[in-house]
Amino acid sequence: MPLRVETFDRIEDAARALQGNRNARVIGGGTLLMRGVNTGIHGFDTVIVVRGGQSREVHSDGTRLEIGAGVTMAAIAASPELAFLAPAARVVGGPAVRAAATVGGNLFARPPFGELTTALLALGAQVHYVGHGSPQPIEDFLRERGRDRTRIVRAVSLPRIGDPSAFRFFKVTRVAPKGAAILSIAAHMPVQGGRVSGARIAVSNMGPTPLRAIGAERALEGQPLNDDTAQRAAAAMMEGLSPLTDELASEWYRREVAPVHLRRLLQPGYGR
Amino acid sequence: MAKKPIQFRLNGDEKAVFSAEGENLLDVLRRGVGDLTPKYGCGQGTCGACTVIIDGEPRLSCITLAETVEGKAISTVAGLADGARLHPLQDAFMRHFAAQCGYCTPGMLMAAKALLDRNPRPSRDDVVDAISGNLCRCTGYEAIINAILDVAAGGSQNARRV
Amino acid sequence: MPVEMRKEFFADERDDNLNEIGKPTQRQDILGHVTGRSPFYDDHLFEGLLHIRCVRSPHHHARIRSIDVSQAERMPGVKRVILARDVPHNLNTLLSLLDFGLDDEPLISEKKVSYKGEPVCAIVAESERAAREACAKVRVDWEPLPAVFDVEEAIKPGAPTVNETYPANLFVYHDRYDHQKLRYGDVEAAFARADHVVEGRYQMSPIEQAPMETCGAIAAPETNDRFVCYTSTQALFFSLGTAAKLLDVSSARLHFIGGTVGGGFGGKVDSLHEPMAILGAMLTGRPCKYMFDREEEMQVGAPRGAERWYLKDGVTRDGRIVARKFTGYFDSGAYTRLSSYAIIKAVGHLPGPYTIPNVYADVYCVFTNRTPATAMRGFGITGVDFAIETHMDKVAEAVGMDPIELRILNAYRDGDMKAHRRLAKNTALVECCQVAAEKARWQISPAARQASSLTGGGGERAQLPPHTVTDQKGLVPGGRTGGYARAAKRKEPDFAARPAQPAAPMPAAPAPQRPAASWEAPPSPPVPPPAPPAPPASPASSRGPARFSSSISGLRRR
Numbered sequence: 001m002p003l004r005v006e007t008f009d010r011i012e013d014a015a016r017a018l019q020g021n022r023n024a025r026v027i028g029g030g031t032l033l034m035r036g037v038n039t040g041i042h043g044f045d046t047v048i049v050v051r052g053g054q055s056r057e058v059h060s061d062g063t064r065l066e067i068g069a070g071v072t073m074a075a076i077a078a079s080p081e082l083a084f085l086a087p088a089a090r091v092v093g094g095p096a097v098r099a100a101a102t103v104g105g106n107l108f109a110r111p112p113f114g115e116l117t118t119a120l121l122a123l124g125a126q127v128h129y130v131g132h133g134s135p136q137p138i139e140d141f142l143r144e145r146g147r148d149r150t151r152i153v154r155a156v157s158l159p160r161i162g163d164p165s166a167f168r169f170f171k172v173t174r175v176a177p178k179g180a181a182i183l184s185i186a187a188h189m190p191v192q193g194g195r196v197s198g199a200r201i202a203v204s205n206m207g208p209t210p211l212r213a214i215g216a217e218r219a220l221e222g223q224p225l226n227d228d229t230a231q232r233a234a235a236a237m238m239e240g241l242s243p244l245t246d247e248l249a250s251e252w253y254r255r256e257v258a259p260v261h262l263r264r265l266l267q268p269g270y271g272r
Numbered sequence: 273m274a275k276k277p278i279q280f281r282l283n284g285d286e287k288a289v290f291s292a293e294g295e296n297l298l299d300v301l302r303r304g305v306g307d308l309t310p311k312y313g314c315g316q317g318t319c320g321a322c323t324v325i326i327d328g329e330p331r332l333s334c335i336t337l338a339e340t341v342e343g344k345a346i347s348t349v350a351g352l353a354d355g356a357r358l359h360p361l362q363d364a365f366m367r368h369f370a371a372q373c374g375y376c377t378p379g380m381l382m383a384a385k386a387l388l389d390r391n392p393r394p395s396r397d398d399v400v401d402a403i404s405g406n407l408c409r410c411t412g413y414e415a416i417i418n419a420i421l422d423v424a425a426g427g428s429q430n431a432r433r434v
Numbered sequence: 435m436p437v438e439m440r441k442e443f444f445a446d447e448r449d450d451n452l453n454e455i456g457k458p459t460q461r462q463d464i465l466g467h468v469t470g471r472s473p474f475y476d477d478h479l480f481e482g483l484l485h486i487r488c489v490r491s492p493h494h495h496a497r498i499r500s501i502d503v504s505q506a507e508r509m510p511g512v513k514r515v516i517l518a519r520d521v522p523h524n525l526n527t528l529l530s531l532l533d534f535g536l537d538d539e540p541l542i543s544e545k546k547v548s549y550k551g552e553p554v555c556a557i558v559a560e561s562e563r564a565a566r567e568a569c570a571k572v573r574v575d576w577e578p579l580p581a582v583f584d585v586e587e588a589i590k591p592g593a594p595t596v597n598e599t600y601p602a603n604l605f606v607y608h609d610r611y612d613h614q615k616l617r618y619g620d621v622e623a624a625f626a627r628a629d630h631v632v633e634g635r636y637q638m639s640p641i642e643q644a645p646m647e648t649c650g651a652i653a654a655p656e657t658n659d660r661f662v663c664y665t666s667t668q669a670l671f672f673s674l675g676t677a678a679k680l681l682d683v684s685s686a687r688l689h690f691i692g693g694t695v696g697g698g699f700g701g702k703v704d705s706l707h708e709p710m711a712i713l714g715a716m717l718t719g720r721p722c723k724y725m726f727d728r729e730e731e732m733q734v735g736a737p738r739g740a741e742r743w744y745l746k747d748g749v750t751r752d753g754r755i756v757a758r759k760f761t762g763y764f765d766s767g768a769y770t771r772l773s774s775y776a777i778i779k780a781v782g783h784l785p786g787p788y789t790i791p792n793v794y795a796d797v798y799c800v801f802t803n804r805t806p807a808t809a810m811r812g813f814g815i816t817g818v819d820f821a822i823e824t825h826m827d828k829v830a831e832a833v834g835m836d837p838i839e840l841r842i843l844n845a846y847r848d849g850d851m852k853a854h855r856r857l858a859k860n861t862a863l864v865e866c867c868q869v870a871a872e873k874a875r876w877q878i879s880p881a882a883r884q885a886s887s888l889t890g891g892g893g894e895r896a897q898l899p900p901h902t903v904t905d906q907k908g909l910v911p912g913g914r915t916g917g918y919a920r921a922a923k924r925k926e927p928d929f930a931a932r933p934a935q936p937a938a939p940m941p942a943a944p945a946p947q948r949p950a951a952s953w954e955a956p957p958s959p960p961v962p963p964p965a966p967p968a969p970p971a972s973p974a975s976s977r978g979p980a981r982f983s984s985s986i987s988g989l990r991r992r
Contacts, residue, residue: 002567003294005276005339027337034335035316037294039727040566047294049339074329094405096383097317099329100336178404292561308477309470311696313646314728321646349470362468369458374467375474375646375696409646409697 003037007049014050015130015152024048026152028105029072031097032113054104055155058082066128066157069104073097073116084161087169088119088186094178104153108145111205111244112180117142118210119169121202122186125158142209166190170265172257174248181205182249183258185213185265189220196220201233201262205254206241215239216262230266234259280341282307283351297333297341298322301348309349309378313407320406323379323386324348330386332405349378352385360423361385368419372410379406384420394424443865463694474647474694475664480654480721484513486714487565487724489555489572490734491547494583494803495594498546499575501555506571511564513718515572516556518544521713522682527770528704531675533918536606538599539769539806541680541709546579548596548768549805551734558714558722581803585742585763588802596768596801605766605774605799609918612798612908614777616760616784618853619792619899621748624757628748632832635744636821640737640765643810647696649704649735650725653711661712662689667705668698676705677712688712700809704736704771739773739807740765741817745825748792753835755844758785762797762818767806772813774799779814782854786822787863788844789895793853796908839882842867847891851898861887 006024008014018024024046027033036042055068058081067082076082076089077098092101092115106116107127121142126135130152138156161167169186173179183205189196199220201213215236223229243254264270275290282305289304296315301307301324310333313321317335324333325347352359361381364370371377380403387394387402394402399420408416441450466472489501503515518524518540525537543554555572559565582588582596588603595601604612625631651665667673670692678685695702707724714722726735741764748757762780766773777797785793830837845863852858864887871878 003563005293005337007339027340030335030337030340031317031332034296034337037337038296038315038334039729040563040570047337049337051342053340093317094320094383095386095402096320096323096330096332096405100331292563294563302476303479303483306479308479311474311647312476313648316728319646319728349468353469358468365468366460366464369461369464371461371464371467373646373695373697374463374472377467378470381468381470407646409644409699 002045003040003042004046005049006046007051009051011050011054011130011152011154014048017046017048018152019150021046022149025149026050026104028054028069028102029097029100030105031093031101032105032109054102054152060160062160064157064159066155067103068155069102069107069153071103072099073101073106074099076103076116084164084167085116085119088115088171088184091115091171091173091178091181091184097178103156107141107153107156111208112182112246112248114204114210115169115171115181115184118184118202118204119167119186120156120158121210121212122169122188122200123158123161123167124188124200125156127153128155128157130154139212145209161188161190163190168265168270170261172261180248183243183254183261184210185258185262187262187265189225189266191225194224195222196225196229197222201237203237203241203258203262205244205246205249206258207244211241213237213239213241213262220266225266225268227267230263233266234263237262276339278338278342280343281345283347291338295338297324297331297336297338297346300338301333301346307348307350310382311375311378313375313379318405318407319376320379320383320403321376323382323406325382325386325389328386328389330383330402330405347382347385349381352381359385361388361420364419364422365416368415368422370412370415370419372408372412376406376408376410380408380416384416384423387420388424392424394420396421399424440865440869443862444860447860466694472694474696475650475652475666475692476647476723476725478652478664480652482720483652484558484560484714484718484720484722485562485565485724486516486556486558486710486722487562487569488542488553488710489557489569489574490730491543491550491552491554491576493547493576493578493581494550495579495581495596496547497577497579498544498554499577501575502573503555505573506555506557506568509559509564509568509571511560512557512568513560513720514558514714515568516542516558516710516713516717518542518554520717521680521709523680526676526680528672528676528772529770529775530679530918531672535770535774536599536918538597539771541706541713548801548803550803551730551805552768556710556714556724558718583802583804585740585765585798585800585802588800589798594803596803597770600801603801605770605777605801606910607774607777607799610910612910614781614795614797614799615908616781616793616795616797616853617902617904618794618855619757620901620903621746621757621759621792621794622903624792625746625748625759628756629751630747630749630829630832632747632749632825632829633745634821634825634828636742636824638741638817638820640740640805640807641810642732642735642737643697643699643701644731645695645697645699645701648726648728648731649702649707650723651707651711652721652723653708653715654721655715655719656689660687660689661715662691663708663712665690665692665708665711666695666698666702667692667708668695668700668702669705672703673705673708677709680709681712681716699811700738700813701735704806704808734805736767736771736806736808738810738813738816739767739776740804741821743818743821745821747825747829749829749833751833753830753833753840753843755788755790755829757792758788758790758794760784760793760795760797760818762795764797764799765802765804765807766799767804768801769806770799770801771806771808773807776807776809776814780818783815783818785853786819787846787861788841789846789850789858789891790844790853791899836878836882838867838871838876839878842878842882842885845885845887847887847889847895849892850895855898857896858891861891863887 025044026048054070056070057068059066073089073092077086125138127141128135171184172182187201199217204210216233219233219236243251245251279288311321313319317332322333524540527535557565557568580594653663656662674690711724744761746759830840846858850858
């Protein structure tokens with residue numbers, strides 16, 4: 001398909017251009033979009049460039065953090081404020097990919113990619129768009145992803161997490177550290193009075209977008225975190241999930257290994 | 273297919289070139305301005321053979337849309353040596369046998385330079401991470417890591433002349 | 435880890451005054467590598483360079499009803515569409531340069547495709563993007579055919595014919611047999627006497643060479659009616675000869691420049707790119723580049739082929755292997771390329787580095803609807819060595835012996851007769867096993883520690899078996915033409931007329947358009963003396979040692 005590249009100085013103008021063309025895509029770092037551009041098999045006819053890139057700002061108002069869509073994986077990995085997200089940002093490609101890849105682009109990454117989005121899903125992020133309109137819970141964004149292509153993501157926001165150790169992330173890959181993921185797991189398990197309260201566990205490559213492991217969340221909710229509950233969460237993990245088969249792993253393999261990795265991730269003292 | 277003018281600095285020199293719609297930086301560098309040091313290995317950002325440095329950061333030129341480098345400063349291996357004097361990394365790669373077929377070497381050198389420019393005293397883990405996006409199929413990683421660590425340790429102070 | 439020199443071995447055969455071995459020597463091309471100036475084939479700039487890309491089969495096996503290029507021809511930037519009819523001599527087999535095998539593979543396919551990714555049309559355009567976009571506009575009317583992916587399925591009656599040149603899906607060896615044979619002694623009699631018979635099945639999957647630089651070539655018209663071709667080939671003269679043949683031109687008109695290869699590992703000998711790039715340059719008068727992108731390199735580029743091996747060993751109670759029988763299947767993919775030769779190498783290697791008095795092998799080069807296989811680092815040896823060494827462990831377990839001691843016991847010694855009827859010399863397996871055991875802190879018996887490759891060999895072990903059973907299993911009717919080229923010269927090779935499998939969906943094999951010798955080869959190529967008459971057609975074995983040697987093709991005798 002012949003391709004046009006349109007460059008805009010103002011993101012509002014880019015947003016208008018996107019609204020008028022369903023076959024347009026906004027380029028972030030380009031690490032995924034350019035694969036399609038290079039092969040000519042891309043399913044879009046226009047690439048929209050925002051000159052100077054999208055917002056690279058990180059705001060914090062005490063209860064929430066807002067991360068601009070143009071913030072790169074390298075910037076997240078280097079930011080003390082976002083240190084809890086670093087384990088997800090650091091495993092996105094090598095340094096050259098991380099220097100380019102953005103939060104906005106990662107939200108649209110298709111399997112087997114999208115480690116950061118998996119983390120954002122576990123953290124209960126909201127997606128903010130350019131212009132007016134209210135932010136959208138990331139679950140809703142992911143459900144509609146690919147259908148609603150008329151708005152430009154401006155930023156994501158997430159509640160500040162009280163205890164950084166309550167968030168854990170692990171990417172399973174055959175080629176450490178930068179190979180594409182067999183799967184990745186993000187778990188946010190705030191503990192109150194010795195019991196898990198408000199557990200959110202997200203896992204990638206179990207469907208077209210990262211998905212929550214509802215069964216595992218339910219098994220943990222209200223329970224103390226120990227070997228026994230980890231075991232039960234792992235056993236319930238695959239409920240409602242349909243692992244993908246691709247060049248990296250079969251459906252069967254992902255189904256077998258995912259609970260093992262979740263159990264390890266939930267071990268008390270993981271990563272210490 | 274209209275071509276668009278873009279300007280950038282390449283190894284310190286101003287360049288102006290016309291790029292086709294959707295052209296990537298690798299093609300612009302190689303075919304447009306004739307810098308053949310970055311290599312095509314995959315066209316999808318997985319092999320690192322096309323690594324260049326843009327405004328101080330390592331970047332993969334094959335997945336960088338040419339239009340997005342307008343006004344930026346790009347370095348490649350073509351600008352690594354200081355005239356006839358090799359860069360310490362080049363010298364160390366020679367001494368450590370850190371190249372076999374040589375096809376990954378330009379990308380490895382730029383990934384290593386991007387690391388050392390920011391972190392002149394990296395640990396071995398830092399070095400491994402820095403080249404983790406660069407594949408070498410002749411399996412010379414150990415030699416490459418050792419060469420980079422050698423430069424970090426102050427070896428190659430007196431790089432030889434070409 | 436520092437290199438450890440074990441100088442006690444071969445001390446009497448080595449000149450220790452050498453001054454290169456044992457210390458590092460700088461590569462002569464390393465300065466070019468670290469300065470990015472090594473001239474890989476794509477590092478040559480041409481004004482007005484055109485780009486070639488192929489329309490490829492999405493099917494593993496399909497008949498081509500029609501190809502409509504009318505839309506593609508009108509796409510912006512398209513300079514030329516190349517179809518099968520534009521290739522002057524559109525049928526080749528790589529080893530025809532050595533008179534080994536029949537031409538079986540077109541550069542561009544016309545009637546049918548036999549593997550996913552097989553090219554059916556090439557587009558020459560101003561840019562790679564324009565070529566890609568035009569490729570997407572070529573309309574091919576495919577009729578998918580049943581495909582076969584398993585070597586043993588492919589040779590069953592009724593299997594689809596993959597390769598029309600070899601309708602039974604088996605390469606024909608020495609013009610005579612549908613497999614390569616090794617006969618040495620009498621394995622069946624030895625099995626009957628053995629205390630244990632140990633069997634195993636071993637499967638190796640294809641392996642992609644995955645060079646960092648994908649395969650490619652740039653060709654351009656030169657002065658003096660010549661064409662220059664910059665190429666990533668690992669085999670410059672091989673590619674030169676192949677291009678000259680496919681394009682039906684004198685090799686004197688082709689000026690090949692190579693030698694700087696961005697990793698090859700065997701995967702850059704197939705010479706697919708050079709003829710296409712030169713053909714593009716011939717048809718357009720402009721420089722043309724044809725290269726695989728990474729996806730093509732992985733999907734279409736030929737891998738090391740899959741192999742399946744069945745091993746059967748006869749073993750005495752004390753661990754001596756008295757008979758070893760192999761049945762091997764090499765998955766050649768859709769065309770021969772180099773798998774036929776891999777088998778010659780493999781069979782020459784049997785039964786591995788062991789002295790076994792009775793050895794038998796039937797090894798088949800099988801065509802399937804998978805990507806054609808080719809060379810890769812030790813191909814022909816690596817797969818069967820995996821089978822042999824895994825089987826050795828299995829034998830050790832069966833007889834209750836230490837696996838390293840089993841190897842030392844059965845290892846060949848200097849002076850032993852090998853199954854290919856050559857005396858072993860410079861053997862060192864015993865010493866390798868001893869060092870491996872030592873390094874791994876693996877306890878072996880004092881006797882095993884004291885064993886030596888220099889002692890215990892020769893004598894009776896230097897003798898050929900008193901009796902070798904031979905047979906004519908797999909004899910192909912109408913063979914013995916005295917050479918593949920000569921066979922192809924006739925309208926249709928006799929053995930290609932072997933009754934096709936019942937379900938073969940295709941008509942008879944397409945005969946080459948012209949004799950293979952028409953491509954500037956000497957008028958009468960040196961024809962090997964005819965093979966001696968076949969032994970009487972009785973299944974009875976011939977008696978006595980059969981000592982002979984053969985060239986790669988097995989057609990020349992010394």
